[in-house]
Amino acid sequence: MVSLNAAGPPQRRIALIKPRSASDEQAGHAVQLFDSVLWVFKGTTRSVWLSTSDDEAQVIVVHHSEHAARIDAWRVAGKIVIKLSTDGAKHPAGPYTLLYPFPAVQVLGMLERVEAELEGWTEAPAAAAPEIIPERPSTPSSDPWSFVEALRTLRSLTNSTLWLECKGARGVSLWVRGDGSRYVCDNATAATIRAGALDLSGLTLQKSAPPPNNLSARPGQELFWFATYHASAALAPWVEENANYRLIRWPDFGRVRASDDVVRSAQIRIVAALASAAGSVATLTSRTQSPIEHTTRTMNALACCGLIEPAKATVEQPRPSSQTPVPPGGLKHFLRNLRKHLGLGAR
Amino acid sequence: MSATQELKIVFTGPMGAGKTTAITSVSDIAPISTEMRNHDQESFAKEATTVALDLGHIGLEDGTVVRLYGTPGQDRFSFMWEIIGRGSMGVILLIDGSSVNALPDLRTYAAAFARIAPEQPFIVGVGRTRADDDVELLDACAQALASLQLSAPIFSVDVRKREDVLLLIDTLLASLELRELDQV
């Protein structure tokens, strides 16, 4: 993301314009969200973005409700205008329009596009330009991945001094550290996140003061795991249906254990299958005899937590012969009986 | 290999990591214990130490018996690790996450049992972790194993809770099952 030259990264001047109407809360949130992303990713983008007045700025960030005359004046002055829309029907997402709530990755893509224009490139560098997401529905909760995408973006950062607060319609009190390694909330919220009873899809991350001292910090992997697992039964955008994945590491099931016996058992089997041999969603479902939804959700969560990666095609090494003692009746029969005796999840 | 009616799962790890507690939580009967007064209070502030083995028992309906063996923790009894570890179905290594020796202990036991019971599933349970630092500790554990060309599931557990011990056993069983499946 950052390209360095001998003189250091270029500096760009950007102005974030307050919405005309103070009563339009969403408009204010949209501008704050953009500002938060700039803050969070400070030092990691290709250019250094400096906040200035609109007179000095090269780039103006403005709510769609701004006077058209003012927007035209900025454009005539050679400034690039980025619009933040809170009305997808009248102001849909476009090359220079972000539809609120927008994930961080869209802001970064927008900045790359703007940099390309400022540099005079005819098209943005191929490696840096993500596709512009087409018009999104105006109800935030219809995109199950928006919050998880924001978390995934955080994981690549090392800004451990920053805290972000999760803002949403339901007054959720949830903070995430800037590097994604910790999250903070009360026990009741943590329980609902673990149970999948909290709709996180409508939440956005905004920079904030550190969380209150009376709340304990929890491992970020917990939030990543449960937010992703419960987000959707469909395959996540970052998991390819037909790709083989290999396990990098087991999740800490001591921390991200499912409360449901059947789900927990399925998750353990799916990861054990991956540990034994690389596989795709389909092959893992077949090998573990798990419902495909369990496999899909588990793969989504594993990928989000960085615990699996696409497997390179390799020559299969001959496996050493098993040293496992053979129980009477066979291993499968024995394992079933032992699980039953111990009260482990039925399959 | 002929079918055997008795199978064993081995719990190992340093003194005080919770081996006896873990076995007690899942054994059908009170385990046989060989604890003696601990004269090495400077190293381990525990009243007693296991000098031979702990032995628990799970009896299934069809007569199959699963023996749960706990090894002595101190390395002067490492000769018992070889005796107990040979022929096991799998090994559960318990580590005290609050100990300054957590990583050296992990390396010692992992290396020993990788030699004694190669190719058998190996599960690591790290106890006494704190929610605000266990990520770094578990990462360090994974790196410690990787330095020995080993990898294993590593879970934060509290072996005073039966469900945590069952998690370790369930993972061991799943690892056995899926591995056997892939060999067919």
Added chain:
Amino acid sequence: MSTNQRFDPEVMRTGARHLQAFATANPDVTLAVLTSGDGFEVASYPPNLPMTARIAAMSSSMQALSEALTREAGLVENRNLIIETGSGTVMILGLATTPRLSLAIVAKSGELLGKLLWASRNLGTKLEGSLPK
């Protein structure tokens, strides 16, 4: 912690004295080790042999197992464990001392088993009489 700090020096001296006298009186004895319940050497004769520490640990394990087996079998007063081999005998005796100690005697063949057992039990009695209960 070194052996010197772990046990009462007087216990160690008394033990060493008795073991030396025993070995002198029984020339086929190749090693005598007084061991704590948790496998540390308290005293030995001859002193400072490289194998003594392991013998101490192993004999404590075997003593503990034999006591556990005694309990499981519903028996009482575990006395001694005898290992007969083609080239000698190992005898392990538990002592009624505080703290619990045990005695491991290694003798090469030539020593009559009965004589060795009698001599070892006498040694045990002397040690129990000399050491704290």
